[in-house]
Amino acid sequence: MHIFAKTLAIEPYLDKELIMKPVIAIIVGSDSDLPVIQETINILEELGIPFEITIGSAHRTPDRVAEYISTASERGIKVIIAAAGGAAHLPGVVASKTILPVIGVPIDNSPLNGLDSLYSIVQMPGGIPVATMAIGRAGAQNAGIFAAQIIALSEPEVSQRLMDYRRRMAESVKSKADKLSEIGIKKYIETKTNR
Ligand code: RP5
Numbered sequence: 151m152h153i154f155a156k157t158l159a160i161e162p163y164l165d166k167e168l169i170m171k172p173v174i175a176i177i178v179g180s181d182s183d184l185p186v187i188q189e190t191i192n193i194l195e196e197l198g199i200p201f202e203i204t205i206g207s208a209h210r211t212p213d214r215v216a217e218y219i220s221t222a223s224e225r226g227i228k229v230i231i232a233a234a235g236g237a238a239h240l241p242g243v244v245a246s247k248t249i250l251p252v253i254g255v256p257i258d259n260s261p262l263n264g265l266d267s268l269y270s271i272v273q274m275p276g277g278i279p280v281a282t283m284a285i286g287r288a289g290a291q292n293a294g295i296f297a298a299q300i301i302a303l304s305e306p307e308v309s310q311r312l313m314d315y316r317r318r319m320a321e322s323v324k325s326k327a328d329k330l331s332e333i334g335i336k337k338y339i340e341t342k343t344n345r
Contacts, residue, residue: 171226172202174297177218177244179207179234183257187233189287190255193294197311199301202227208240215240219247229297232280233290235259238267241280251281251300253293258286 174194178187187203194201202225206215222230230248233255234240241254254271258264264285272282281296283289295312302309330338 172200173226173228173301174199174201174231175218175222175225175227175229176201176203176231176233177206177215177240178203178232179205179238179240179257181205182259183233183235186257186259186287186290187231187255189290190231190233190294190297193291193298197294197298197308197315199298199308206240208234208243212243215243216247219244222248223250229253229300231255231293231297233257233293234271235264235267236270238270241271241282242274242278245274245278245280252279253296254280254282255289255293256282256285 176187176190178184191201191203204218206218208215219230227250229251230244231253232241232244235257236259238254238256241252245252256264256267256271258267260266268282268285271280274280283292283296295315298308298312302312333341
């Protein structure tokens with residue numbers, strides 16, 4: 151199995167077990183999903199949560215997906231993020247193979263701009279849930295945050311990092327509002343479009 155496991159250098163006050171082993175697994179249906187799922191990776195890196203990531207397709211490599219997911223719990227994985235586009239059955243198939251919580255990210259790379267992926271992921275029949283995020287980059291970002299929130303239930307340090315993240319987000323909105331009232335709407339829009 152080719153699993154790209156990435157363990158991040160994080161501050162020593164985190165639980166040793168958490169530092170050493172990935173606790174979140176990300177699986178994408180294709181390498182073409184990776185640019186969107188980069189948003190998930192950014193969040194997990196910012197919050198210092200170790201994760202692993204792999205590519206596995208529910209229709210092109212169903213056996214590989216089954217094997218990868220059935221051993222996730224043994225590896226110490228607590229949450230799985232599954233991202234796919236088009237007729238996106240990957241998150242549902244992943245959820246069928248584990249009782250770990252599965253977060254689904256609908257990728258917007260299809261002619262239907264991800265609406266097909268959203269419906270495929272969100273409309274799971276009763277019995278096998280998938281926590282479905284928004285389509286595309288915002289969904290990928292929220293998948294990372296939501297997974298971190300699950301980890302935070304048993305890791306107070308992760309909880310603190312999530313609160314710090316929210317504080318930084320609020321500060322960034324405030325500084326934008328301050329800049330807007332300082333330079334006015336025309337200049338503000340100019341600075342945004344010149345970026
Ligand atoms: C899905 O098909 C993948 O998740 C991807 O979003 C989509 C297209 O895959 P490629 O044809 O780009 O490999 O299974």
